[in-house]
Amino acid sequence: MTERQISQAVIRRLPRYYRYLGELLENGVERISSNDLSKKMKVTASQIRQDLNNFGGFGQQGYGYNVKYLYTEIGKILGLDKTHNIVIIGAGNLGQALANYAAFERSGFLLKGIFDINPTLKGMTIRDVPIRMMEELPEFVQNNDIEIAALTIPKTKAVEVAELLVDNGVRAIWNFAHTDLNLPKNVIVENVHLSESLMRLSYNVNRYNYFNAKE
Amino acid sequence: MTERQISQAVIRRLPRYYRYLGELLENGVERISSNDLSKKMKVTASQIRQDLNNFGGFGQQGYGYNVKYLYTEIGKILGLDKTHNIVIIGAGNLGQALANYAAFERSGFLLKGIFDINPTLKGMTIRDVPIRMMEELPEFVQNNDIEIAALTIPKTKAVEVAELLVDNGVRAIWNFAHTDLNLPKNVIVENVHLSESLMRLSYNVNRYNYFNAKE
DNA sequence: TAGATTGTTAATCGATTAACAATC
DNA sequence: TAGATTGTTAATCGATTAACAATC
Numbered sequence: 176m177t178e179r180q181i182s183q184a185v186i187r188r189l190p191r192y193y194r195y196l197g198e199l200l201e202n203g204v205e206r207i208s209s210n211d212l213s214k215k216m217k218v219t220a221s222q223i224r225q226d227l228n229n230f231g232g233f234g235q236q237g238y239g240y241n242v243k244y245l246y247t248e249i250g251k252i253l254g255l256d257k258t259h260n261i262v263i264i265g266a267g268n269l270g271q272a273l274a275n276y277a278a279f280e281r282s283g284f285l286l287k288g289i290f291d292i293n294p295t296l297k298g299m300t301i302r303d304v305p306i307r308m309m310e311e312l313p314e315f316v317q318n319n320d321i322e323i324a325a326l327t328i329p330k331t332k333a334v335e336v337a338e339l340l341v342d343n344g345v346r347a348i349w350n351f352a353h354t355d356l357n358l359p360k361n362v363i364v365e366n367v368h369l370s371e372s373l374m375r376l377s378y379n380v381n382r383y384n385y386f387n388a389k390e
Numbered sequence: 391m392t393e394r395q396i397s398q399a400v401i402r403r404l405p406r407y408y409r410y411l412g413e414l415l416e417n418g419v420e421r422i423s424s425n426d427l428s429k430k431m432k433v434t435a436s437q438i439r440q441d442l443n444n445f446g447g448f449g450q451q452g453y454g455y456n457v458k459y460l461y462t463e464i465g466k467i468l469g470l471d472k473t474h475n476i477v478i479i480g481a482g483n484l485g486q487a488l489a490n491y492a493a494f495e496r497s498g499f500l501l502k503g504i505f506d507i508n509p510t511l512k513g514m515t516i517r518d519v520p521i522r523m524m525e526e527l528p529e530f531v532q533n534n535d536i537e538i539a540a541l542t543i544p545k546t547k548a549v550e551v552a553e554l555l556v557d558n559g560v561r562a563i564w565n566f567a568h569t570d571l572n573l574p575k576n577v578i579v580e581n582v583h584l585s586e587s588l589m590r591l592s593y594n595v596n597r598y599n600y601f602n603a604k605e
Numbered sequence: 606t607a608g609a610t611t612g613t614t615a616a617t618c619g620a621t622t623a624a625c626a627a628t629c
Numbered sequence: 630t631a632g633a634t635t636g637t638t639a640a641t642c643g644a645t646t647a648a649c650a651a652t653c
Contacts, residue, residue: 184620186593190586194568208634220634221622228636236635237629253589254596268490272483276584284588322595347595349588353409365591367584369491371405373499373564374468376580378401380537380562381469399644423610435610436646443612451611452653608653615648622641629634 185226196246208239258283260321265328266291266306274301287319316343323347330354400441411461423454473498475536480543481506481521489516502534531558538562545569
C-alpha cells in the first residue's frame with residue numbers, strides 16, 4: 176500500500192490522545208464523542224476528528240468513539256502492540272534514570288543493554304541489566320536485534336557513537352546529547368534536548384523583560 | 391512597550407540558533423550570513439532572517455551577522471543573561487539526574503533546593519544541595535525567590551504539588567510528570583513527556599507496518 | 606562604487622477550524 | 630424515526646518560503 180504522508184504535527188498529538196483515552200479506560204468510560212474529548216483535552220473537536228481520520232474511521236455517527244477500541248488502535252499506530260529492543264548508551268545520571276524507569280517496559284520497550292566507557296561501572300547492573308563496555312557494543316547490537324538506542328553521552332562523542340550504532344543495525348536514536356545527528360534519512364532520530372526545553376521555559380518567563388529593557 | 395506576540399514555532403527554534411552560534415563562537419568564527427547558517431542548520435535562510443527580525447535587526451546588509459553579538463542578543467532574549475532560582479521536586483532517578491547536571495548552572499539556572507517525601511533521603515545532598523522534606527516547601531519557596539520548579543514526581547501527586555508551588559510564588563513549572571497541569575495562564579508550563587517522545591519515535595520506526603497490516 | 610546580504614513585503618503552502626451532508 | 634455525531638469538504642488562519650528593494 177502506498178503510505179499516506181501524515182504530518183508530524185498530527186504525530187506529536189497522538190501520544191496525548193493515547194494518554195487521555197487510557198485514563199478514560201481506567202475510569203470505566205466506554206464511549207466518548209469528539210466534543211467531550213475536546214473539552215477535556217482543550218483542543219477542538221474538529222482537530223480530533225481530522226487527526227483520527229488520517230488513520231481510519233474509528234468512530235460511529237450518532238455514537239462517538241468506543242474508548243477501548245480507539246485506545247487499542249492508537250496503540251497499534253504508535254507501534255505499542257509490538258516489543259522494541261532498546262539499549263542505553265551512557266550510564267551517567269540520565270542513562271541510569273532512564274534505565275530505572277520501569278514504565279517503559281509496560282509499553283513494550285525492553286531494555287537489553289547499557290553501555291559506558293567507564294571501567295568502574297563494568298559489571299554493575301540496573302534492574303538486572305548489566306552495564307557493558309563500549310567495545311562489546313557492535314557485536315551486542317547485531318546479535319540482540321536492537322532497534323532503538325538511547326544516547327545519553329556527552330555531545331563530543333555523540334555523533335561518532337550514533338554512526339557506530341547505525342552501522343550495526345540500529346534503526347532509531349533517542350538522542351539526549353546536545354547536538355544534532357546527521358544520519359541517513361531512513362534512521363529515525365527523536366531529540367530530547369533538555370537544555371533547549373529549559374531555555375524555552377526561561378524565554379516565556381522573561382518575555383516581557385527583553386522588550387521593556389529596550390525602551 | 392506593547393509586546394509583540396511571537397509564535398511558539400519561532401521560540402522553539404531560538405535555542406537551536408543559540409547552540410549553533412555558540413559553536414561558531416567557539417570555533418572563532420566572527421561573522422556569518424543567513425545563507426551560510428542555513429546550510430549548517432538545514433533550515434531556510436529566509437526563515438532565519440524572519441525569525442531574528444521578530445526581535446530586532448541584528449544583521450547588517452552586505453556583511454551578515456556578527457556571531458558574538460547575535461549570540462549575546464539571543465541569550466538575552468532567552469533570559470540567559472539573568473540567573474533563575476530553581477528547585478527540583480522529586481529526588482528519584484530523574485530528579486537526581488537533573489540535580490547532578492551541572493551544565494544548567496552555566497546558563498544561569500541555580501539549583502537552590504531538592505524536595506522529596508521519602509524520609510530516608512532527608513539530609514542527603516547532591517552537589518552540596520540538601521534534599522529537604524516536602525513540609526518545608528512552601529516556606530522555602532517563598533523565602534528563596536524561587537522562580538522555576540522542576541517536577542519529577544509521579545503523576546498522581548503532580549497536579550496538587552504544582553498548585554502548591556504556584557500558590558507560593560513559583561512562576562514556571564518544568565513538568566516531567568506524565569500529566570497535564572491546568573494552571574493559571576500567567577504560569578509557564580514547559581512539558582517534557584519522555585514517554586510521549588518515545589512513542590513518537592516508535593511511531594516513526596513502525597509507520598509502514600500499520601498501513602501494510604491493514605491490506 | 607559594486608557586490609553582498611539584510612530586512613521586509615508578497616506569494617505559497619500547510620495546518621486548523623468551521624460547516625454540513627451522511628449515517629448510525 | 631429523530632437526534633446525535635461522525636467523516637469530510639470548504640474556509641480560514643498562520644507559518645514558511647520567495648523575491649527584491651534598501652543599504653551597508
